[in-house]
């Protein structure tokens with residue numbers, strides 16, 4: 046009998062297991078994958094997520110992998126260029142972008158060091174029940190054969206298609222259509238900062254990472270997915286060439302070499318699920334998934350791990366108190382993440398509206414506003430906070446909105 050079983054051992058699950066163990070609980074962490082292993086994802090961790098990694102004592106291990114500090118961000122759209130960085134969050138000014146096979150293993154190692162029992166290569170079939178209450182999980186172990194383990198709380202950190210969510214019948218609280226599709230790969234010989242380039246129906250993201258490589262990712266509207274996947278490399282290079290011509294020039298003139306195959310997906314769902322119930326909770330993509338264009342998933346997963354473990358606190362073995370706290374976790378999680386979700390959907394529409402261009406043009410007039418803008422991108426301040434007297438004055442000083450697309 047465990048206090049907590051966590052299914053899924055990447056950013057959401059390993060962090061949740063780590064923090065529950067540090068709260069003194071007996072924790073089992075299972076994953077069907079073997080580690081270290083990669084996963085389909087780009088890598089950017091915004092400053093609030095970095096601050097959590099620092100508070101948990103794992104940021105030094107991330108830095109030791111050799112990925113560079115990302116303390117300068119560039120965003121270009123139409124004739125506008127923003128060049129700056131988010132404000133620091135708890136002293137962390139830089140973002141970081143470690144390869145996922147490194148980050149996920151660092152978190153698992155920290156969880157194991159905190160006393161978590163970790164079993165890899167274990168595929169969970171679903172939750173087991175005592176009446177209507179989840180009482181643990183059934184899984185097929187790495188050595189074959191079916192095993193059942195019981196716990197007071199079962200946490201599904203098992204990704205967007207969460208078998209735990211399916212097993213408990215967690216419904217959708219919010220659901221929106223698919224917006225984009227994306228392909229990315231890694232390059233050498235392309236020195237870069239964190240860079241974003243936007244054009245109508247196109248988006249390019251640039252993220253320096255480990256081994257002096259640079260991840261470059263391209264986005265298209267969802268309805269182009271069949272066309273793009275028919276010849277992803279041609280569409281990817283064309284997207285870079287037309288959306289970010291200077292980046293394309295840097296690749297071709299500087300002898301940039303593509304060092305991995307293209308990775309891509311057209312299935313980036315947008316939803317919040319019911320995130321808790323009797324004896325169970327969901328964290329990470331299992332609870333809430335959105336388009337990857339704003340690179341918020343890791344950040345949000347670390348936030349959810351902290352929120353769940355802090356909300357449960359010492360009350361795991363008080364059934365009435367636990368039920369109340371799990372409900373509170375689900376409500377706060379949605380309340381805290383809904384604004385970022387709506388902003389992500391706004392960007393993922395890949396539409397450059399006159400209002401947004403006017404806002405960005407006003408922001409580009411002042412380094413302070415640029416810093417505050419990138420602080421909304423990192424989630425360090427809210428969009429509401431961005432609209433201060435200086436921004437209103439800059440907007441007032443611009444001519445009326447003209448046509449754009």
Ligand SMILES: Cc1cc2nc3c(=O)[nH]c(=O)nc-3n(C[C@H](O)[C@H](O)[C@H](O)COP(=O)(O)OP(=O)(O)OC[C@H]3O[C@@H](n4cnc5c(N)ncnc54)[C@H](O)[C@@H]3O)c2cc1C
Pocket residue numbers: 052053054055056057058075076077078084085086087088089090091167168169170202203204205207208227310313328329330331337339340341342343344345346
């Ligand atoms: C193309 C793309 C780009 C992205 N770029 C970024 C970015 O730059 N920055 C960012 O912050 N986020 C990004 N994200 C989002 C980010 O990858 C996710 O939000 C994050 O990985 C979620 O972590 P998680 O731990 O919740 O789930 P996952 O990383 O999906 O991990 C789930 C784990 O559960 C395990 N599992 C599933 N089913 C079972 C089972 N039945 N039994 C046992 N184990 C099981 C899986 O093996 C897996 O290891 C991107 C996503 C995509 C698709």
